[in-house]
Amino acid sequence: MQKANIQLETLTCPSCLQKIEGAVRGVEGIDQDSLKVMFNASRVKVEFNDSETSIEEIEKAITDMGYEVKKSRVKAA
Template sequence: MQKANIQLETLTCPSCLQKIENGVGNLNGVDKDSLKVMFNASRVKVNFDDTVSIEDIEKAIQDLGYGVKRSRVKAA
């Protein structure tokens, strides 16, 4: 299991939070219980396993229309 901390471009509306939670939460390998989207910090924290990569998670966020500034991944 790995732990990601993803810094996004500034989130502008609370509904963005729900869209990102749904988009990332539906990926295979993502630990839905660990998924937290922090609106005020424009940050996503999530744990995931080997069936999904950080690139897949970033792409899911970008496909929803949100910019990813940087990601940090470490072993959970």
């Protein structure tokens, strides 16, 4: 498992949070229980199985929803 900390552009509404959460939940290999979208910090924290998905796939799910990923950090969980 890998831990990802993804910094996003500033989130402007609570519905943004729900859209991002839904998009990330749809990525295979995500640990559903670890997913946290922090509205005030404009940050996503999630653990994922790196044999099933990658940070690039998670970022793509977010950018496909129209949100900019500023930077990501990944480390072993």
